[in-house]
Amino acid sequence: MSGIGPVEPGEGTHAWNATDPDSPLPSAAPRGRLLRVYGRHRRAALTAAAVAALFAGGGYLYATRPQKPPPPPPPYPSQAIDFTYLNRDVTPRDAPPGSFSLALAVSVRSGPPVTVTRITQPYAGLSLTSAPSTPFRTTADSPRKITITLHVTECGNVPKNAGLPFLDVTLRNTRAIEVHSFIPGPRYAHDLSEALHAACSDDAT
Structure with a gap:
């Protein structure tokens, strides 16, 4: 007689009998463990996303922060330096006849150092030297x-009468090189006129 009987459990398995309380329960997936593993991965992913968002936000704030205005450029050398006439000075012993000396003060009001690279004067009948010699800073x-x-x-x-004599001075600082004319003032004009008159008088040697 043929037919299909009850399915026998395979090797290593056991049939579960609902009426037998000692019968082993069918195996089930460890849900609690899976939830714990999933939770850990989810928390790690959220933490990584938060860190990435923090860095991205910080980079954006750094890139869009208000920029400090650049420092103002230094003044042009002619705007920073003063030539002030002092008085007649002692003429060097080795100066040729017909020479005379005048003293001035040179000062920088503000900004970087200024180098005086050349000093000249406008009269064709005069030559000029300076002490210290140019260039000086x-x-x-x-x-x-x-x-x-x-x-x-x-x-x-x-x-014979120098009304508004001036000095042509070449100046240099970190911003520019300039040629500027300075008028040392009425006392300079007076002393220069006297010295020229004395040097070119009829009895001058």
């Missing part, structure tokens, strides 16, 4: 005395 709040010595080379090309 002057720093802020540290004025220095310079002495210019003028030598009359041709009396016919110098004025």
Whole structure:
């Protein structure tokens, strides 16, 4: 007689009998463990996302922070330096006849040091040297005395009365190189006129 009987449990397995309380329960997935593993992965992913968002937000704030304005450029050298006439000075012993010396003070009001690279004057009948010789540098709040010595080379090309004499000075600092004309003032004009008159008088030797 043929037919299909009850399915026998395979090797290593046991049939579960609902009426037998000692019968083993069918195996089930460890749900609690899976939930714990999933929870850990989820928390790690959320933490990584939060850290990434924090760095991204910090980078954005750093990139969009208000920028400090750049410092103002230093002044042009002619705007930072003063030439002030002092008085007649002692003429060097080795100066040729017809020479005389005038003293000035050079000072830098503010900003970087200023280098005086050249000093000239406008009259064709005069030559000029300075002590210290050019180039020389002057720093802020540290004025220095310079002495210019003028030598009359041709009396016919110098004025008998210098009304507004000036000095052409080449200046340099970290911003620019400039040629600027300075008028040392009425006392300078007076002493220059007297010295020229004395150098070019009829009895001058």
